[in-house]
Structure formats: C-alpha cells, structure tokens
Amino acid sequence: MCHTGMGKKVKKELEPPPKDVFDPLAVESKKAETAVLMLQSPEEEILAKSCDxxxxxxxxGDENKVTLLGLGAVESLSKLISQEDKIVRRNAIMVCGIMAAHNDVRRLMQKLDMIPPLIARLAPEEEVVVHEFATLCLAHMANDYTSKARIFELNGLEHLIRLLSSPDPDVKKNSVECIYLLAQDFQSRSAVCEQNAIPPLLELLKSDYPVIQQLSLKALGSVSCEAECRQALKEHQALDHLLKILEAKELNDLHVEALLIIANCLEDVDTVQLLQQSGGLKKILTFAETSPLPDVQRNAAKAIAKSAHNAENRKFFHEQGAEKTLVDLLGSDNNGVKVAALQAISVMCANVVSKDIFNKNGIFQIIHLLNKDNAEVQEAAVFALANLSTGCPNNASAVVEADGIDALVSLLKDKGEGVIANTCTVLINMATQESLRLALESHGVMTALVATLQSSSNLVLRKALLTVAALGCDAEARTEVSGFTYNEVCTLGGSLVIRHLPYILNSSSTPKPSQYQIGICWVSQRC
Structure with a gap:
C-alpha cells in the first residue's frame, strides 16, 4: 500500500516479471545419469545438489562407483574440486574421496593429474570436511608408486604432516595412512624426518583410536629403516614410548608393530647399549618369552637376529641372557617362531661363549627340529647346527650325543641345495674327530653321499666332495659300505672333478684353492 497526494490509500500495481527470467525449477531425478549430466550446469546450487x-x-558400493566412472563423472569432478564456490568444492571432493577406493577410478584420477588440486585442498583455510576427503583420496592414490612420486614432488608431505595435528580424527587417520604409504619410498622416508614428523607421529600413539595408533606405528616402522630417522626417534625418547606399549597388556594389538620399530633401532650399537643400561633390553627379552602372541615372539627373535650381526650387540645380548630366551622360543607351537629363533641362534653363536651355552641347552632341541615335517624349520635348524659346530668340537660331539646322525643322513636326500650344503658342513665339522668319523661311517653316511655326488648343483657337489674327502681319512671308510666301495666313490669323485675342471680353471669367481682343487688332491692321494 502507498499514500497518494490526496491522502487516500490505494493498491500499488505489481510489476510483471521480466520475460527473460526463468522461474526456479526444483529438479528431482532417480537416475545417476541425470545427476552426472547436471555436473555440467553453470548453477552452483545444482552442482552442489548433484554432487551430494x-x-x-x-x-x-563398488558397482555404483563403476557406474559413475562409465558415465564420465570423474572428468567433471576433477574440475569441480577447484570450484570457487566452497559448497560445490566440498561436495565434489567428498565424491572423489569415496570413489578413489576403486582401482579403475584411481587410474583415471592419475591420468587426469588430479593430485595437484587435491593437495591444494589441504590448505589451512579449507573446511575440515574438505581436509578429510582430500586426505582420504590421497591415501587411496598413494597405493600406486607413480602417485606417491607425484605427491612427494608437489610437497604434499608437508601438508600431510601438518594435518597430523588436526582436531579431527578422520583427518589424522587419513593423513598418517598416506604418510605411511609414502614412507615406503626411500626419498619420502628421509623427508619425513627432515620435516620433523617424528614428534606428531609419536603423539598419535596416545590417540583414543586404535587404527590411528597402528598406522602411526607402521609409519614409524618404515622411517626407522633409515639411520638418521632412528637418531631422531632416539632424541625424542621413542623407545620409552614403545616399551610402555609393550608393557601394557591391553595394547597387545600394537605389540607387533612396536617390536618392528624396536628391531630396526636395535641395529645401532649405541641404542642397544642405552637399552642395556636402562633395563630395556631385558624387558624386550622377557616380553619375547612371555607374550602369548606368535607374531610378537617371531618379531622379537627377528629383532635379536638383526641386531646380533654386530659383535658389540651380541655381547650385550649375551649379558642379558638372550640365549635362554631363544632356546625357550624353540619350544613354541608356531613354526614361524621356531624359524626366527633358529636364525637368531645362528647369528648369536658367532660369540664363542654363546656357542658353549647352546651346547648345554640348545643342540638337543635343534636336533629334534631336524625331524619336523616343515621344510623351513628343517633348513633353519641345520643352518644353526652348521654354525654351532664350526670351530667347536664340543658342539660337534653334542650332535652325536643327541642322536643327530640319522637325521643328518636323512637330510642328504633333501631336494633343497641349502639344506644339503649345510648338512655337509655339519658332517665335515664332525669328521675332524676320529671317534665321530667312526660313528658317521656306522650310520651309512658314505652311501648317502654317493647319491649326493650325482647332484646337478655345483654347491652341493663341492660340499659333498669335501665331505667324502673328510670322511676318507680312515682306512675303514675306504672299505665297502652298504654295497658301495670306496674306490667307486673315488672314481665318481674324480670324474666330477675332471668334469668341472674347465669351470675351475676359467672361473674368476672361484677362490684359489677351490673346493675342486682340494678334491683333485684328495683323489690323487687316495686312488
């Protein structure tokens, strides 16, 4: 209503709407095709609703993702994630985050080079929801090596590390997962440390969400492969955090990953010494013995094996009674634990004192494992015996005392050249003592070796020939044994030497004197 000059109220006439304006239209569709077509609309409201x-x-589900891929949705979304309108941008990035779970979608995203705009969405001024789905999309894409390299090239790691401190748990989870995947590449591992990611990764160990804790440990496990990163872990008291996790029974789902990091850190002598002084080394050994989880026990044994390659570390482990822990692990019901313990024993017995300890407490158990059906256990057991008996006559005698000869003879029929070669090493070590040679001869070792001398493996032939030579020191061995004469063995051995003579003379890789040359001397002296 309006007032006229005459003081009377009259109705104001409504102006007709412009003829060139389209009335608002609420579009509803039950078909994905229509929604994808609407992604081409110039109107922000329609774009936002279509993306939603x-x-x-x-x-x-995956079928729907494939449908959208076939309809060309990804190409349109690749442009919309950089849209000026923040609602359109947010909704588009949400679709991309969900769709990137599919392999074919990720391949197209890579082809469209969507990583630069995705990284741009990690900027601090973007909404938390945008951070969540942009990091989700990048975490999916980081499964591919080419995408990993692209993220690294565009400094995406810097943004991901910053987002580890996000107040949103989903953003943290996606960011740390992406960092873990990136850290499987050498360049990224070093960059993680250089960009000071260790403190926020350690902070995530306090998260209320187990998946975030696990991913953080996995990321730390990857970066701890690098010496400079291990130094950073030490500087930030990471081992204290890890030992506390091991001591907390309610965190047993984190124990495997925690031990993998500790295993890497134990490569450094100063770290092992520090742990020994603080009592941490003893805690790790006790934990290995008492944990009910086979994976934990296996990783603990692997940690010892990895660290014990260093002579100083072996000394520290010996001082904490690592030998007893490893022998106890041989009694596990899990074959993987047995193999890991045997491998650690093989390394630890480079220490002479450790060899003596295993003589009293370990050799009998190891001989028992030679009779197991599991090939991996047998191989690890005979390798341990080979190391234990080398340069140690007492341990060679202990093999006989533990009734190990029949098991060793049986292993000469094994198809694996590593098993046969290590078995021969044990027999050679035993043959240095006359009483043990006689024991070996009485168990038909020479007969078993005749078959071994016909192997097509150069490694097996060399070791078998040396074994026959070692056992042939006695006149008794040069008599007929179970249907074979010593001369027949000599003839076979000699023919093998001659057959391989060109290899011996021409091979630059064969040490001088080679095993074959030793064999030649032996044949010429005894035939």
Missing amino acids: ALYKFAKK
Whole structure:
C-alpha cells in the first residue's frame, strides 16, 4: 500500500516479471545419469545438489562407483574440486574421496593429474570436511608408486604432516595412512624426518583410536629403516614410548608393530647399549618369552637376529641372557617362531661363549627340529647346527650325543641345495674327530653321499666332495659300505672333478684353492 497526494490509500500495481527470467525449477531425478549430466550446469546450487546425490550413490558400493566412472563423472569432478564456490568444492571432493577406493577410478584420477588440486585442498583455510576427503583420496592414490612420486614432488608431505595435528580424527587417520604409504619410498622416508614428523607421529600413539595408533606405528616402522630417522626417534625418547606399549597388556594389538620399530633401532650399537643400561633390553627379552602372541615372539627373535650381526650387540645380548630366551622360543607351537629363533641362534653363536651355552641347552632341541615335517624349520635348524659346530668340537660331539646322525643322513636326500650344503658342513665339522668319523661311517653316511655326488648343483657337489674327502681319512671308510666301495666313490669323485675342471680353471669367481682343487688332491692321494 502507498499514500497518494490526496491522502487516500490505494493498491500499488505489481510489476510483471521480466520475460527473460526463468522461474526456479526444483529438479528431482532417480537416475545417476541425470545427476552426472547436471555436473555440467553453470548453477552452483545444482552442482552442489548433484554432487551430494552422487556421494550418497557412490557410498553404497563398488558397482555404483563403476557406474559413475562409465558415465564420465570423474572428468567433471576433477574440475569441480577447484570450484570457487566452497559448497560445490566440498561436495565434489567428498565424491572423489569415496570413489578413489576403486582401482579403475584411481587410474583415471592419475591420468587426469588430479593430485595437484587435491593437495591444494589441504590448505589451512579449507573446511575440515574438505581436509578429510582430500586426505582420504590421497591415501587411496598413494597405493600406486607413480602417485606417491607425484605427491612427494608437489610437497604434499608437508601438508600431510601438518594435518597430523588436526582436531579431527578422520583427518589424522587419513593423513598418517598416506604418510605411511609414502614412507615406503626411500626419498619420502628421509623427508619425513627432515620435516620433523617424528614428534606428531609419536603423539598419535596416545590417540583414543586404535587404527590411528597402528598406522602411526607402521609409519614409524618404515622411517626407522633409515639411520638418521632412528637418531631422531632416539632424541625424542621413542623407545620409552614403545616399551610402555609393550608393557601394557591391553595394547597387545600394537605389540607387533612396536617390536618392528624396536628391531630396526636395535641395529645401532649405541641404542642397544642405552637399552642395556636402562633395563630395556631385558624387558624386550622377557616380553619375547612371555607374550602369548606368535607374531610378537617371531618379531622379537627377528629383532635379536638383526641386531646380533654386530659383535658389540651380541655381547650385550649375551649379558642379558638372550640365549635362554631363544632356546625357550624353540619350544613354541608356531613354526614361524621356531624359524626366527633358529636364525637368531645362528647369528648369536658367532660369540664363542654363546656357542658353549647352546651346547648345554640348545643342540638337543635343534636336533629334534631336524625331524619336523616343515621344510623351513628343517633348513633353519641345520643352518644353526652348521654354525654351532664350526670351530667347536664340543658342539660337534653334542650332535652325536643327541642322536643327530640319522637325521643328518636323512637330510642328504633333501631336494633343497641349502639344506644339503649345510648338512655337509655339519658332517665335515664332525669328521675332524676320529671317534665321530667312526660313528658317521656306522650310520651309512658314505652311501648317502654317493647319491649326493650325482647332484646337478655345483654347491652341493663341492660340499659333498669335501665331505667324502673328510670322511676318507680312515682306512675303514675306504672299505665297502652298504654295497658301495670306496674306490667307486673315488672314481665318481674324480670324474666330477675332471668334469668341472674347465669351470675351475676359467672361473674368476672361484677362490684359489677351490673346493675342486682340494678334491683333485684328495683323489690323487687316495686312488
């Protein structure tokens, strides 16, 4: 209503709407095709609603993701994630985050070079929801080596590390997962340390969400492969954090990953010494013995084996009674634990004192494992015996005392050249003592070796020939044994030497004197 000059109220006439304006239209569709077509609209409201509908559709399963891929949705979304309108941008990135779970979608995203705009969405001024789905999309894409390299090239790591301190747990989870995947590459591992990611990764160990804790440990496990990163872990008291995790029974789902990091850190002598002084080394050994989890026990044994390659570390482990721990682990019901313990024993017995300890407490158990059906256990057991008996006559005698000869003879029939070669090493070590040679001869070792001398493996032939030579020191061995004469063995051995003579003379890789040359001398002296 308005007032006229005459003081009377009259109705104001309504102006007709412009003829060139389209009345608002609420578009509803039950078809994904229509929603994808609407992604071409110039109107922000339609774009936002279409993306929202596609997000709900894609979320329902892989079949729907494939449908949208076939309809060309990814190409349109690749442009919309950089849209000026923040709602459109947010909704588009949500669709991309969900769809990137599919391999074919990720390949197209890579082809469209979507990583630069995705990294741009990690900027501090973006909404938390945008951070969540942009990091989700990048975490999916980081499964591919080429995408990993692209993320690294565009300094995506810097943004991901910053987002580890996000207040949103989903953002933290996606960011740390992406960092873990990136850290499997050497360049990224070093960059993680250089960009000071260790403190926020350690902070995530305090998270209320187990998946975040596990991913953080996995990321730390990857970076701890690098010496400079291990130094950073030490400077930030990471080992204290890890030992506390091991001591907490309610965190047993984190124990495997925690031990893998400790295993890497134990490569450094100063770290082992520090742990020994603080009592941490003893805690690790006790934990290995008492843990009910086979994976934990296996990783603990692997940690010892990895560290004990260093002579100083072996000394520290010996001082803490690592030998007893390893022998106890041989009694596990899990074959993987047995193999890891045997491998650690093989390394630890480079220490002479450790060899003596295993003589009293370990050789009998190891001989018992030679009779197991599991090939991996047998191989690890005979390798341990080879190391234990080398340069140690007492341990060679202990093999006989533990009734190990029949098991060793049986292993000469094994198809694996490593098993046969290590078995021969044990027999050679035993043959240095006359009483043990006689024991070996009485168990038909020479007969078993005749078959071994016909192997097509150069390694097996060399070791078998040396074994025959070692056993042939006695006149008794040069008599007929179970249907074979010593001369027949000599003839076979000599023919093998001659057969391989060109290899001996021409091979630059064969040490001088080679095993074959030793064999030649032996044949010429005894035939």
